[in-house]
Amino acid sequence: MDLRALFSSNDPVGSSEAFTNRQSQWDVVATAIEEHLRHIAAPSFDVEDLESPRTNVIVFHGVGGVGKSTLLRKIESALTAAEQRPRQWGTPAWAGETILPVRIDLARSASTDFERVVLTIRLALAATVGRPLPSFDLALRRYWDAQHPGEPLEEYVRRTGLVGKFGQLLPQQVQSAVGQVASALQLPGLVGSAAGQIATALVQALRERRERARALAGCARTAALLEADPDLEALSYYPHLLAWEISRLPAKRAVVPVILLDTFEDTADRHRDTERLLQRLVWLMPNAFFVIGGRNRLAWADPTVQGQLDFTGPHAWPGLAPQAGQPAQAAGGDRQHLIGDFSPEDCDDYLARRLTQDGQPLITPAIRAVITERAHRLPLHLDLAVARYLEIRRTGRTPTPDDFDHTFPALVARAMSDLTADERHVLRSASLLDAFDLELATQAAGLTHQAAARQLVERPMISEDPYAIWPYHLHGAIRTALRADDHTEDRWTPADWHRAAERALAALGRQWQDTSALLPSRTLLIACLRQGLRLARDHHLGDLGWLTDAAFAYTDDSVWEPLAPPTHTPGTGPQTGPDTPADALAELLTAIARRQHEHRERTAERLTAVLDTGLLPGELTELALYYRAKAHKDLARTDAALDGMRQVADAGGQLAPRARRGLANLARIRGDFPTALAAIPTLGWEGRHHRVLAHIRWPHGDIDRAIAAFEAARAEAEQHDAPGERAIAQTLLALVTAFTDPHRADDELALAHQYLAPLDQRATTYYATVAALIRDAGTDRDVTDRATVLHTESTVAGLPWLTPLIHTAVAFHHAVCGAQDDLTATIGQLREATANGDFAYYVDIATAMGDLPQPAGSAIQWLDDAQTVRERWRALVTARRNHLGTPQ
Incomplete structure (x- = not known):
């Protein structure tokens, strides 16, 4: 052959x-x-x-x-x-x-x-050309009267959604065209209302070669089209008239x-x-x-x-x-x-055409179906299947579908057949990566020059997305075959693959670190983490290296993009839990991110399970301890939270400032404001010192200083390019502003929602909802009903620490309205919610709002005189009443 x-x-x-x-x-x-x-x-x-x-x-x-x-x-x-x-x-x-x-x-x-296709084209021309197209419009009107009796064209355009901005122009222009033809032919008014009779008259005029008719509709085939039965077949030829009308438009309307x-x-x-x-x-x-x-x-x-x-x-x-x-x-x-790639239909057509005998496809439909399924739409796989078909046929045996029900080992050899040694080396290295650029592929291959990588990406086996972080990726079928069926003479040993994985992981780390040193990129961080975690897990790389720093960077700004951690490798048995450091790190980061969507109890359980594996190195153990302590804090388990935060603070690692912030917040939650204030000089930016200070000031009713502190926190977040922290500071700024200035709170809330939109911060979003309740206090905007809904949502989410704040917002509303019975009931709910001592100062605040006696035995350690604090909160209620015109 x-x-x-x-x-x-x-x-x-x-x-x-x-x-x-x-x-x-x-x-x-x-x-x-x-x-x-x-x-x-x-x-x-x-x-x-x-x-x-x-x-x-x-x-x-x-x-x-x-x-x-x-x-x-x-x-x-x-x-x-x-x-x-x-x-x-x-x-x-x-x-x-x-x-x-x-x-x-x-x-x-x-x-x-097809009818709608023709109408859509004519409608577009109606809006652009702005004038009738007589011969086509008359034919269309005749067709319409015959096929849609009793339904005006304008009604159909409106009903079918074709109307748009210029929808009524088409019916108007069609009607104008009919009138134009009738006028040119000097037809009586009665006749001029019937498109069929006008068409007949125009045909007669064209047959008689009348000058005015030919000038109006001089296309050589107009008469024949108007004489044909106005059915779908005729409609499909009317575009000829449309093309002729377009060709004779004046230059300014062309x-x-x-x-x-x-x-x-x-x-x-x-x-x-x-x-x-x-x-x-x-x-x-x-x-x-x-x-x-x-x-x-x-x-x-x-x-x-x-x-x-x-x-x-x-x-x-x-x-x-x-x-x-x-x-x-x-x-x-x-x-x-x-x-x-090819569509399955094209794969089948390609195979049918590639080998023929007596003009008929040589490869049977059953074999073509198997090849198409196994090819993953890869044209190269089809070529190899054709070659295999010929090889089997030369032996005298008739090929069967089973001969093609596997991945071709020869796919790798064929893909590499015209590659240089360096290109082959880069190809294998790049197969470890989901996506790559020239530098990443070169470093993963351990080469010092990009020439081989540049030549490789020009090959058809490499796809390019110029808008992605890493623009290149290897075709899935070739990548799978390369990793599973590499039987070429220069194939790699397991040790070669392991070393390449280490190089690829290191290359990802260098790219992230070098880029972050110049211009931090959150998108690049997430992409590097996703690839790096999979590499470390699949190849059992014990040294996590830069992944540890990346994990801290990931958690640093409270954005929480999904990391899509690697799944369990098929064929290695059921996976009962993390069995490598990379597995443990992936589970750790997933648990931290998923806390925005899971009950905090589930978060605490997942983090405890990761800690129990003992697979995390020291710093990452502190990361797990810190976020488990945060979960305990959210679950109102203050003692457990204090224990975890102390462990992390005492370790003196990267998270020590955050842990000290946690300890300060826990002291404030227990009503020990002096201890919380004393911790602020040790916090710095990492410990969010301005935010901690604001959280201390606003329970004292010192709203102006709290506003200033939250504004400073927002500004510092912007300086550090931290959108997550900026959103938190802005939302809390809206919350405290809502106590004193509802109009400004509107603006601050709008900005907060703008900041929160691209993020995944459930608790902060709840803060924004509380801010809206405080802003609306004293009005008829369903404050209590909205508060009930929010209380239910936050409780289901495992955030009981929000309950006292929600009750305090409702207490402010009742105090402004002068609803003493409702206020007393709300204070009762507050006492129940703070019975363990956490957030007990909210009870003092609520009684001050209603000018009720200070709770007996109050153990709150205020920074200011307790009476001063009470007067400030009562003054805020009075100011809101004055703002709303509520009787004192």
Whole structure:
């Protein structure tokens, strides 16, 4: 068998076309539109020519979810306005031309039929051209009267959602066109109201070659179309009239439609009925340009679809026919572009075409199905399957589906066949990484120059996302085969893989540390942690190295992005708990982050389990102890919280300032304000000293100093580029401001919600809700009902420490309203919530608000005289009453 001849003539899509990026796709579109504009501007172009090949279409196809719809939307935006075009796309050569983009989703779920497609295009022209298109509009009106009797066009446009901003322009222009024709033909008014009679009169006038009729609707085929029965078949030919009307628009209204047909695969059926109508639309509008997106390539240039479609073959659609040896990016080259990998349909079609015998596919459908499933849509896998099929056939045995039900070990050899030794080395190293850039791949390979990595990323096995942190990633099928079935002569030993994993982990750490030294990047930190944790776990790397520092950086600002820790390696038995330091670290960070979504009891349990493994090194043990102590504090287990915080503070590690802050807060919770205040000089920024001070000042009713401290905390957070801490400080600032100035509290709360929106801080969000209750105290805005809901939510979340604060906000509301019975009941609830001594000062505050006697035996150690504190809180109630005009 002459394999060279076989494969040179039966390879419709090469594997080198399997990967493209949005930049190149835009370049393809921009170039194609430029060629289209030159073509329709040429003196030889005739919009009524039905014989010339069509070059007014370009196709993007690929698997579902690969980004075709997104691409078409971006193209639509770029064509709509220059300012919406991505900067890196540049300015096309045809900028300044009047381009009219019209994107139509053909998805079945959108219930888009051919009639709606035609109306959508005409509606877009109505808004842009701003004038009737007589011959087409008359034909459309005649069709409409016949197919939709009793339903005015304007009602249909409104009912179907096509109305938009200019929806009523289409019915108006159609009616105007009918009137224009009737006037030109001098028809009586009664006759002028019937589109069918007007069409008949126009046909007669055209047949008689009347000058006014020919000037109005002089397309050579107008009369024939108006004489045809006004059914769907006739409608599919009306775009010919539309194209003719567009071609004769005056220069100041001239427009070139670019019609984007999305989800084209949903037009497919056994008989291609819908596809035939759409293909006819493309053919009959040669002065419009079409961009088609779908899962499969268009078969219009394939002679085998003759009879199913009207216009077929490579002569009719030269840009849609396979062009052997010509690169896809060449000017005037192939107009079909694969996005990502092959679709299953294309895999099957490729295999059916690759080997034929007597014009029939040599590979049976059953074998093609197995190959397609195992290929993971990788074109290279298809090539190897074809080679294997021939090898088996040469032995005299008939291949069976079982011969292809595995991953080809030869996939690695084939992928590496034309790689240099350095490129092969980089490829194996890069297979350890989910994504990489040139420097990361080079360092993981242990090389000193990037040349090999640069050459590798130009290979079709590497995909590129220019907008990602690391733009390159190895195709999943090759990566899997490389790690599992590497039987090449220069294959790595387990020790080689282990050393490469250590290099890759170190390279990730260097990239994060070097970048953080110049400009800290939270996004890079999370990405490095995700890859680093998986590497350390999969390859049992005992030294966590930079992962420890990264873990502290992750927890430093209370943002809590999910880390998606590695799952248990298949085939190694059930996983009952962490069994490596990396496992333990991943579980630790997950437990800390998940506390925003789990009950604090669950958080404490998970952290205890991690600590019990003994796998965490010293500093990370302190991290687990600290967050378990925080969970205990939130659960009102003050003694356990104090014990954990003391352990961390006494260790003197990175978390010592935070632990000292925790101890200060616990002292304040117990009502020991002098001890809490004395700790502030030892805290610094790491211990959030300004925030601790504000928390001490505002229970004293010293709101102005509390506001100043929270403002200082917010400013310090901004200086340190800490959005999580900034959101906390801003929210607490809104809370204390709400006691004195409801109007300012509105503004502060709005800013707090803006800061909180991109974060995951449940407790801080509850603080914002309390702030809104305090702001609304004394009004009829359902303060008590909202407080009840918040109390339920916070209790379910395992945050009972919020309960006394919520009751205090409600007490403020009742005191302002003068509802003494309600206030007394709320104080009773406060006493119950603070019976263990935590937050007992809220009871003193609530009684002061209502000018009630100070609680007997109060053990609160205030910084100021207790009477002064009481007077301040009573003054706040009086000020709110004055603000609201409430009787004293």
